[in-house]
Amino acid sequence: MECVKKNDMVAVLAGKYRGKRGTVLIVGSGRVMVEGVHIVKRHQKARKQGEKSAIVSREAYIALSNVMPVCPGCKKPCRINVAQEADRQVRLCNRCKEAF
Numbered sequence: 001m002e003c004v005k006k007n008d009m010v011a012v013l014a015g016k017y018r019g020k021r022g023t024v025l026i027v028g029s030g031r032v033m034v035e036g037v038h039i040v041k042r043h044q045k046a047r048k049q050g051e052k053s054a055i056v057s058r059e060a061y062i063a064l065s066n067v068m069p070v071c072p073g074c075k076k077p078c079r080i081n082v083a084q085e086a087d088r089q090v091r092l093c094n095r096c097k098e099a100f
Contacts, residue, residue, distance in 0.1 A: 010067040011077040031061035073098035
């Protein structure tokens, strides 16, 4: 079971954006895109007649090892345990044992 999933709240542990929190937009292989973190500028070319070219700001991927899930109960970054609960797996906070 994955420890970080889409729409999870995560805290950034390392790098330029250390300390920031945001929700996960996309989870890739070893990479994750977090809302409001690692904003980059991209030049966008006009594709249709009448459309304007622009410089667009958007999120970019950061390493999955640089983020940690934030527990919805204790509101702190935490490691995750997995427990079997009535024929399905549940992610648990390592501190307060609350389910995600």
